[in-house]
Amino acid sequence: MRFVSFPLRNVVRRPARSLLTGLGAAAAIGAFVVLVGLTRGFERSWLDQVEAYGVDLLASQGGSLDVLSSTVPEHLGEELRRVPGVTAVGADMGHLVILEPGKAAVLAGLDAHNPVWKRLKLAAGVLPGPAQPDGVALGSGVAEALGKKLGDTIRIVGKDFPVVGILQPAARVQGNSIFMLLPTAQKLLGREGRVTAFSVRRDPRLSPEERAEVLARLTRAFPNLTFHQGEDPAASNEMLWAFRAIVASTSLVAILVAIVVILNTLLMSVVERTREIGVLRALGWGPARVLAAIVLEGLALASVGSLLGALGGFAALGALTSAPVVRSFVAPVLDARAVGEVVAVAVVVGVLGSLYPAWRALRMDPVEALRYE
Known part of the structure; x- marks a missing residue:
């Protein structure tokens, strides 16, 4: 055989x-x-989103499973800005919302200082600002899924908002996000004085050793916050x-x-x-x-x-x-x-x-x- x-x-x-x-x-x-x-x-x-936003450090509530479940006092932003070696701090409010049956998006409320605003590229319209405090900018995926264009309104958590901007196609999460001013998002969600995270940027002129020292300084000064590094977010993200x-x-x-x-x-x-x-x-x-x-x-x-x-x-x-x-x-x-x-x-x-x-x-x-x- x-x-x-x-x-x-x-x-x-x-x-x-x-x-x-x-x-x-x-x-x-x-x-x-x-x-x-x-x-x-x-x-x-996740990595595409971090790259699209140009995150250096993301500070969120210590012990939270992910950034969206984090909640921290907004006033900590001013304290973070005073740390030597930190050049910019932006407050973020993130929340997952259901727009229609089977259609979800990330609601992103950003304060005026947030460096993420500079990373958003418009396909049409403008970004929310003092002239449009209640306006929203839609990611390309949200606009396409809902058939929205400039001048339309979109219902979020039971309230209508005017669409003032449509973003260019980008990372998947960004494309399926809705951007508005932080105070508008806080009021909508009933979370005045609270944010989910802070986008922290260190001085780009610092050496790697000096950048590490700034991170150590932040960790010591804010023991209740967790700092996720943009260079390796997957390694430091609990979720x-x-x-x-x-x-x-x-x-x-x-x-x-x-x-x-x-x-x-x-x-x-x-x-x-x-x-x-x-x-x-x-x-x-x-x-x-x-x-x-x-x-x-x-x-x-x-x-x-x-x-x-x-x-x-x-x-x-x-x-x-x-x-x-x-x-x-x-x-x-x-x-x-x-x-x-x-x-x-x-x-x-x-x-x-x-x-x-x-x-x-x-x-x-x-x-x-x-x-x-």
């Missing part, structure tokens, strides 16, 4: 069982694909770390399920073919060859499951991110690295799922195996 035909013949000999095994592995691999794609997309959206931890644990469970499914199938296969394995051992098949045959069968099952799971995962990811609320903030990232990870997971699942059944096969005494009925 040829070496390759032994494991592959068993895969097709029990088509129903092989199909169910493949589907079980596919479900686990599909979940892995969806989670990886969403995680990478979430991080990419991203929490999301990564959830995804990692869920992916691990999915992979373990796939391993158990393949292990169970191969174990039954070894028991059913006890006599056949005994014949092969008697004909001169050594332990290494038997081990390789069982592992190859596991890899074949894992490969089928991975192919089905990858296709299903990509389809599910596309369907999930077609939902308006998700599409507004996350674009899934599916690259060569993700494909490589799927292949690696398939190999791990196939090998680990076949080790115990292979060990059982190696323990068989050829003479006893030939007597097995």
Whole structure:
């Protein structure tokens, strides 16, 4: 009997069982694909937003899971401005709002000092200012989704606001944001005297060591604030770390399920073919060859499951991110690295799922195996 035909013949000999095994592995691999794609997309959206706003330091409430859930006194802005080495401080008010069923946006209230205003590029109209204190500027995504143009009104949290500006297409989160003056946002949300965060800019002429000293000075002076560095926001953002931890644990469970499914199938296969394995051992098949045959069968099952799971995962990811609320903030990232990870997971699942059944096969005494009925 040829070496390759032994494991592959068993895969097709029990088509129903092989199909169910493949589907079980596919479900686990599909979940892995969806989670990886969403995680990478979430991080990419965050990094694009930070780059678009030119954030140096973002100061938010210590212990808050993310910036939107932070709340700090507005008067701290003046104290931050007095710290040596700080050249600009802007107050931010961020809030997630539902505009229509299935359509959400980030409401961004910025004070007059906020450096973010200078980073916003208009496609039409003007930015909110003293002449339009109640006006709003819409990100391109919001304007397109709602069909809004200059001069229209938009209802936010039960109140109508005139659209005075439309922004050029930019980062995904910025494109799905609504910008207004900070006092207007505070009044609308009933949060006068409070902000969610401060955009802090250090003197660009400072050396890296001096910039680090300014950060240390800020951390000592404001122990109740957390300072996120724009150069590496993903490393200092609690929400991203929490999301990564959830995804990692869920992916691990999915992979373990796939391993158990393949292990169970191969174990039954070894028991059913006890006599056949005994014949092969008697004909001169050594332990290494038997081990390789069982592992190859596991890899074949894992490969089928991975192919089905990858296709299903990509389809599910596309369907999930077609939902308006998700599409507004996350674009899934599916690259060569993700494909490589799927292949690696398939190999791990196939090998680990076949080790115990292979060990059982190696323990068989050829003479006893030939007597097995």
